[in-house]
Amino acid sequence: MDEGPGRKERKAKKRVTGQEKAPTWNEYVRFAERTAYGVLNLLPEQFDKLTIGELEQLLDGWEERRKIRLREQFTAVANLMNIHLRRESQVSVEKLMGQLISPDEDEVVRDRRAFFKELTPEQRERVKKYGTNNS
Amino acid sequence: MKNSVICDYFEPGQELKLTINSYSRLQDRMGKPIGELLSLTRSLDTQLICELLAEGLRKYGNHDANWYGNRIQELLDEGKMESIADIQSLVAKAIIASRFYGKELYFLTFPEEMTEEDKEWMKVQEEKREKLKNA
Numbered sequence: 001m002d003e004g005p006g007r008k009e010r011k012a013k014k015r016v017t018g019q020e021k022a023p024t025w026n027e028y029v030r031f032a033e034r035t036a037y038g039v040l041n042l043l044p045e046q047f048d049k050l051t052i053g054e055l056e057q058l059l060d061g062w063e064e065r066r067k068i069r070l071r072e073q074f075t076a077v078a079n080l081m082n083i084h085l086r087r088e089s090q091v092s093v094e095k096l097m098g099q100l101i102s103p104d105e106d107e108v109v110r111d112r113r114a115f116f117k118e119l120t121p122e123q124r125e126r127v128k129k130y131g132t133n134n135s
Numbered sequence: 136m137k138n139s140v141i142c143d144y145f146e147p148g149q150e151l152k153l154t155i156n157s158y159s160r161l162q163d164r165m166g167k168p169i170g171e172l173l174s175l176t177r178s179l180d181t182q183l184i185c186e187l188l189a190e191g192l193r194k195y196g197n198h199d200a201n202w203y204g205n206r207i208q209e210l211l212d213e214g215k216m217e218s219i220a221d222i223q224s225l226v227a228k229a230i231i232a233s234r235f236y237g238k239e240l241y242f243l244t245f246p247e248e249m250t251e252e253d254k255e256w257m258k259v260q261e262e263k264r265e266k267l268k269n270a
Contacts, residue, residue, distance in 0.1 A: 025162060025169045032155055048156050051138045053234035053241070055155065 035059065070097060137245055140229045142192065144216060145206055149195050151225065153233040157190035173230060179223050181207075187226050 023031070032055055036042040040058055042050075050058075074096040082090045116124060139152035162169040164186065172183060179187075185200035185207070192198070210216040230236065231244045239260055242249050249257070 022170075025158065029155060029159055049154060051152060051154050051233040053136060053138050053232070056234065056238075057136065 067097075136248055137232050138234075139191075140225060140232055142188075142225055142229075144210060144222065144225075145192065145203075146195060149192055151188070151191040151229040152194075153187065153191045153229055153235070157187075157193070158235065161186055161190055173235060175236065179226060181219060184219075184222060184226050187229070188222075191226075191229055 032052075033047065036047040036050070036055065036058075037044075040062060042058075071093060074093045078091050078093050078096060085091065116127075119127065139150040142149045142151040158169050158173075161172070165172055165183075171177075173179075181204065182200065185203040188203040189198060189200045192203075207216065207219070207222060211219070216222065228244065231240055234241050239257065242253060242257055
């Protein structure tokens with residue numbers, strides 16, 4: 001099938017920027033409105049004054065508050081659970097948090113980089129060839 | 136974080152701030168997708184600059200793009216503005232400050248805003264881009 005002129009370049013550009021499919025402006029606005037009115041509980045007048053960056057900052061703040069609330073709840077849960085568990089099988093707040101909050105992509109990249117640093121060149125080659133499951 | 140830029144050309148101390156709704160209104164008025172209007176490969180023409188000024192300085196008075204066009208001409212004639220490139224770069228900075236082009240370009244334009252955490256994030260983004268380029 002003929003892919004048309006510039007198609008390959010566009011595909012390559014998408015690969016470089018890491019975007020699968022960029023949202024259109026209208027799609028972005030719908031997402032922004034849903035987030036502002038739903039998650040952040042803002043009023044239309046407040047939304048009207050927001051830049052893209054400010055909306056992102058508000059979302060970051062909301063995420064931070066959510067993590068603090070979860071930490072408080074999980075501290076109580078871990079304390080209640082640990083009363084009934086043996087020392088070796090006791091749960092930590094971090095363990096419980098980890099099940100609900102997936103590490104962000106950057107964290108995954110950092111972890112992967114640290115993991116690769118620890119490997120010998122032979123191990124590195126093997127991981128590249130077979131992945132991490134075949135040790 | 137900076138979300139607006141100071142624009143002293145029309146009144147001292149005015150802040151040029153482009154909100155999500157500014158872009159939506161601009162798109163409706165110009166009848167073209169905003170992504171196309173503000174494409175990184177396209178330079179900002181005078182009409183677009185005036186429209187963006189009308190949107191970004193909206194809170195200081197309801198002046199339309201024509202008004203800003205005339206004022207820019209007056210400023211150029213009076214020698215208060217050296218060339219149209221001055222206002223062009225200011226408007227471009229306001230677009231970047233609103234994070235229309237994303238966080239990376241924002242930090243590249245305003246490196247003084249970067250914290251240590253942001254620097255680490257930028258490093259990760261750079262690595263990701265390199266990885267995708269080589270893939």
